[in-house]
Amino acid sequence: MDIQTVSLPRIGDPAPDFEANSTFGPIRFSQYRGRWVLLFSHPADFTPVCSTEIMALARRAPEFEQRGVQLIGLSVDSVPAHLAWTRNLAAHLGHPVPFPIIADLDMTVSRRYGMLHPGESTTATVRSVFFIDPEGVIRALVYYPLSTGRNIDELLRVVDSLQVTASHSVSTPVDWRPGQPVVVPAPATQQAIETPDDARQMGLEYQEWYLRFKTIE
Incomplete structure (x- = not known):
């Protein structure tokens, strides 16, 4: 299959199912249905970043x-390579790597998820991240080049945002962190627009009729 002709999964698409070998044995992606999943690729084992x-x-x-x-x-490395690498990392960590790493030797999963970008490399996956909800739907995705390590705080922040917006039908503003006010949907009709006093009585922080915040306990 020509990797240049494979379309990238998009936000709102079902996450492609697959079966693969991993450091935890054979896995099928659908076995994780019912919980959030962060699926991420890395270019190669035994590399610094x-x-x-x-x-x-x-x-x-x-x-x-x-x-x-x-x-x-x-990554596209083998299970033995993954095991040797994670055992080496565990020696530095002081505990095992507590999640599976897939050995995608034939690049089947990488192609389905658009992890191979020919302009960056034809033999290594870029640093992609897929945030997948309990229904198996892609809710966010991020791609980084091989040269840029990811920010774990940001990955957690995105998870927090996705979970709170899914649970409360709200949005999160710029630089949002858990515990900070969230954005409520803007009124859709003239009749639904509240006055500043009405909005405050409803427990909303009013800035403009289209920009109101509330704090979720």
Whole structure:
């Protein structure tokens, strides 16, 4: 298959299902239905930037677990390579890498998820991240070049935003963090526009009729 002809999954698309070997044994992606998943690819085992990312994700895996998020890594390296690498990283961490890393040797999963970008590399996956909801729908995705390591705080922030907006039908403003006010939907009709006093009585922080905030307990 020509990787240049494969369309990239989009926000709102069902996450492509797959079966693959991993450091945790064979997995089928649909087995994670019912919980959030963060599926991420890295270019190669035993490389500097990837090593810093895996160690950071392993250290902070409990924070993802608290949010009900399953971490799943992927590269086109083999299971033996993954195992040797993660054992080496575990020696530095002081504990095992607590999530599976897929061995996508034939690049099947990489192609389905658009992780191979010929302009960057034809043999290594870029640093892609897919945020997938419990229904198996892609809710956000981010691509980084091989040269740029990811920010774990930002990955957690996106998870928090996706979960609060899904639960409360709101949006999150720029630089939002949990505990800060969220944005409520703007009125859709003239009749629905509140006065500033009415909005405040409803517990809203009023800036403009189309820009109102509230705090979620």
